[in-house]
Amino acid sequence: MARIRLTLYVCGPTARSTRAIGNLREVCQNVLGDDVEVSVIDVLDHPDRAETDRVLATPTLVKTSPPPVRRIVGDLSDQQELLGALGIDPRLHQSPTVKTNEQENGL
């Protein structure tokens, strides 16, 4: 089981959503590798999930594991800032492959 678990909430098939998914995928591929499991949730399809998880802005990336829980809002355009916000040291993650779990992805 992957050590890092991320959930990305997006709102519809917009350019911003696509950008956020692309940026996240890039970080996963280049930095996090096998160690990460990503769920993408479209709030238009799952407003109830947005309600339970109290998501306000989109895109929102939530790191549920490892603790502490972190929330990052925006299209994740800055990789360094994103890693800093996730509290991940890129030197510890140098894996070339990525494993994403997108069964909840409505896109």
Added chain:
Amino acid sequence: MSDAKAALAALEKVATGIPGFDTITMGGLPKGRTTLVSGTAGSAKTVLACQFLAQGIINSGTAGVFVTFEESVEDLRRNMAGFGWDIAEWERQGKWAFVDASPGADQDTVVVGRYDFGALIARVEHAVEQVGAKNVAMDSIGAIMSRYTDHTPVRGELLRIAQALRGMDVTTIMTSERTTEYGGVARYGVEEFVADNVVILRNTAVEEQRRRTMEVLKFRGATHQKGEYPFTIVPGRGLVIIPLSAMELRQKSSNIRITSGNQVLDEMCGGGFFRDSVILVSGATGTGKTLITCEFVRGGFDQGEKTLLFAFEESLDQLVRNATGWGVDFERMQREGKLKVVCTYPEGAGLEDHLVMMKDELEAFKPDRVVVDSLSALERIAGVKGFREFVIGLTSLIKHLEVAGLFTASTPSLMGGTSVTEAHISTITDCIILLRYVEMWGETRRGVTVLKMRGSLHDKDIREFEIDAEGMHIGKPFRHVTGILSGHPTHITEDELNRLDSLFEE
């Protein structure tokens, strides 16, 4: 929909059922629009937002969605229970839905790149659909602004939310903060986005007294009452707005006379007071104001009428004792349900609260006569403006119920003079009775005169009266004294009197 039709629809308002609010807004909130409610901290924005939804459910079963950016859902459920609103029960019935956007989960949110409030809009839409809401309250947008350091995207997003709400065909109240009572409409300049309709709540200190007011600043394309209207927050009810100047003068006028309880005074008034009139009894302390009220109560009792007496100066025991001293049996009247005495300490509440309390008592007891002893006791707990509004509000209330109202007012000086009460009330009273001390040859006597009697002839004399165990005995006019009203009685000789009498004759 054609443009003309759209314009007509834009003017439509939806009644809120919030006491007084629909009067000052001339029908309620603009239907399908967003109204910004702006106010400083503690100006009752959240209560108003909740009340808007609560009244919708209570009055017409209209479901509502509450979006909270500030207080937690748990706090809101608990805090609003004091107003008698069982939010949790309404949630179970599918009449009320929360969108919880209060801080907590996203406390440590970091912003990386651009974002929007798409999730929030999706959640609001989802909640509106779920309960079939027609009303939405958002409280407060200042709280969301403070969570994001860069306000420009947040403003743009608020505009999107307002547009999305319009698309959902819901009537919305959005609250926002102000930093000063008289200044910009709202902090962060958010008013630009929902500026079609703006309501301001104020909580000011006037002469050390708290005064809450509500003002409809603008309703685009629709009419409303202008200016600030006082309101109060009543436990078990919420906001009660007192639409003073908006009160209508539509009371019927009665020609039926009622007795003042004193035969001579009735004669002086041309046959008694009119049934639906407001009578002011003014005089210095000890001149007999409370005596006149007792006679008024007895006069009603003898005719089988009910009287409601608001006492702001004396306790029930004192009143009963005084009345007994003049041969008026208050205890018996109370036993027979013909008299209700409400003794209140003026400082115990604000004037608006007193007015609401008096309205409740009036509606519950349904009296034929109302006595306020004394109105001037209430002067000291409010500023001049607040007091004037109270007097107008009370008078309209009494006129509206078509009962006879007798108010007493104390003049600050022993001899002559007028009171603040008189200055505020004299034009709206139908009858003014003055009681005065008259100094004659080293002794104090009392005089009574009817200064004004609307719609009737009345006695112009200043008559002497005496007080004994049976009450008030009005005697002959003072003939050789002048200057009683101004408080400087001067004695004049018979010759001079005759000369004065013939002054205007040919």
